[in-house]
Amino acid sequence: xxxxxxxxxxxxxxxxxxxxxxxxxxxxxxxxxxxxxxxxxxxxxxxxxxxxxxxxxxxxxxxxxxxxxxxxxxxxxxxxxxxxxxxxxxxxxxxxxxxxxxxxxxxxxxxxxxxxxxxxxxxxxxxxxxxxxxxxxxxxxxxxxxxxxxxxxxxx
Numbered sequence: 001x002x003x004x005x006x007x008x009x010x011x012x013x014x015x016x017x018x019x020x021x022x023x024x025x026x027x028x029x030x031x032x033x034x035x036x037x038x039x040x041x042x043x044x045x046x047x048x049x050x051x052x053x054x055x056x057x058x059x060x061x062x063x064x065x066x067x068x069x070x071x072x073x074x075x076x077x078x079x080x081x082x083x084x085x086x087x088x089x090x091x092x093x094x095x096x097x098x099x100x101x102x103x104x105x106x107x108x109x110x111x112x113x114x115x116x117x118x119x120x121x122x123x124x125x126x127x128x129x130x131x132x133x134x135x136x137x138x139x140x141x142x143x144x145x146x147x148x149x150x151x152x153x154x155x156x
Contacts, residue, residue, distance in 0.1 A: 047155070048155040049153040049154050049155030050119075050153070050154065050155075051120070051151050051152070051154075052117050052151070052154045053117065053118055053119075053120060053122075053125065053149065053151060053152075054115065054149070054150045054152045055115070055116050055117075055118075055125070055129055055147060055148070055149050056113055056115050056148045057113065057116075057129065057132065057133065057145055057146070057147055058097070058111055058112075058113050058145065058146035058147075058148075059111060059112040059113070059114070059142070060097075060099070060107070060109050060142060060145075061109055061112060062109040063141070064141045068109070068110060069140060074092075074112050077135075077136065077139060077140075078114070080135075081136070081139075082114060082132055085128035085129075085132060086116050086128065090114050090115060090116045091114070091115040092113070092115075093112070093113040093114075093115065094110065094111070094112055094113075095111050095112075095113060096108070096109070096110055096111065099146075101143055114132075129147065133145040
């Protein structure tokens with residue numbers, strides 16, 4: 001896929017995700033029962049599109065010692081750390097969540113999620129994603145940035 005096609009595809013994905021509300025959902029259905037039925041599998045094969053990688057990064061916004069990262073601070077971070085690595089586009093979502101830190105304390109906080117889809121041929125994506133995670137943890141003294149990866153069938 002050419003650079004221009006990749007840029008267009010990512011921009012369209014970002015716009016579509018934002019237009020649809022960009023919701024992220026987790027399924028409580030066990031993986032064994034999540035397999036598509038024969039009619040669903042046939043429909044999936046018949047649907048247009050190609051397989052791409054999808055990565056979601058979950059950023060906590062609570063600062064050590066108190067306070068919360070502002071939207072302006074997160075935008076400055078994405079301008080510096082995300083956009084140069086994925087100039088073709090990404091989707092940013094805002095939510096609330098909780099997690100248990102290494103100290104055993106449960107924290108509830110505002111969170112930001114960055115969603116990036118990219119072709120399997122993008123050999124730099126994994127390194128760039130790991131650099132984003134490292135940059136965020138260092139810049140805002142965070143213990144972790146959750147990463148999830150999946151394969152999606154995309155069509156534009």
